[in-house]
């Protein structure tokens with residue numbers, strides 16, 4: 001569907017849990033977070049029902065995220081159900097990869113179209129320091145467990161003094177494998193606000209990579225479902241390198257996404273609290289037509305652009321990144 005500013009909204013990010021097995025310093029506090037009681041989390045049936053309505057409204061791509069989505073029981077069943085919905089062209093997953101090796105086979109068998117793996121470092125010690133957990137080898141095993149041809153994007157948040165000496169090494173993951181390595185600017189959200197972490201800007205990462213790989217040739221966008229990353233392909237690379245610079249180059253004018261939190265709240269913009277309590281409607285016997293009308297009206301009012309200011313109260317693990 002088209003929103004009030006003429007943007008086609010065709011992409012939904014659905015968070016399936018607020019829980020996580022890592023404690024990334026920019027995302028979650030050391031002590032974890034107050035868990036939402038199970039009864040307050042959407043059931044798989046409820047998620048499928050909302051996704052069916054989304055598809056009626058023109059959503060073509062769904063990304064399952066979290067918290068850590070692989071902690072959610074029966075995730076592969078959910079993927080299978082979502083893939084059966086008419087109009088849904090892609091079902092994707094964003095994961096930290098800790099449990100990936102255990103599930104990669106069944107996720108792919110269920111029809112998963114592609115996966116984003118969050119990996120900020122190739123150094124085991126840096127991984128433990130940044131995530132406060134010693135699961136580095138599990139993540140690498142998870143990556144290795146994927147078939148070569150499976151669509152993989154590796155997401156990395158470059159941080160001064162943490163992983164900025166590894167950017168070339170991380171980008172090199174795309175040299176001989178058909179993966180996309182994407183550098184995402186640290187956003188001033190949640191735990192990132194009061195941490196001592198400082199992000200490296202995309203332009204600095206770009207300059208570092210060009211110094212090493214030579215001119216980065218831009219790659220054109222394939223379709224309207226492609227997100228805000230700009231992709232480049234160094235000479236002799238099989239894969240690509242992407243940049244997402246939400247802070248310095250806002251991409252709101254072409255934003256095509258909505259978000260559903262694990263607790264069933266529909267957010268139409270990352271940085272605004274306004275939205276729709278879908279769970280409440282689902283559980284109050286509203287029929288699909290009425291639900292669709294309410295969701296449509298909410299999406300229509302999607303704000304023009306994001307704003308990361310002092311009022312930004314939400315946490316990244318609540319809205320799935």
Ligand code: SAM
Pocket residue numbers: 020026027065066067068069094095096116117118155157184185186187188189192316317320321
């Ligand atoms: N747990 C899964 C994972 O890490 O892939 C999915 C949820 S996590 C919130 C999704 C993405 O958000 C991760 O790639 C993470 O690096 C990113 N993220 C979290 N906090 C961020 C921040 N303050 N700035 C930029 N990216 C952030």
Ligand code: SF4
Pocket residue numbers: 020021022023024027028066067068096118317
């Ligand atoms: Fe967990 Fe992902 Fe947040 Fe790291 S970024 S703490 S893996 S939800």
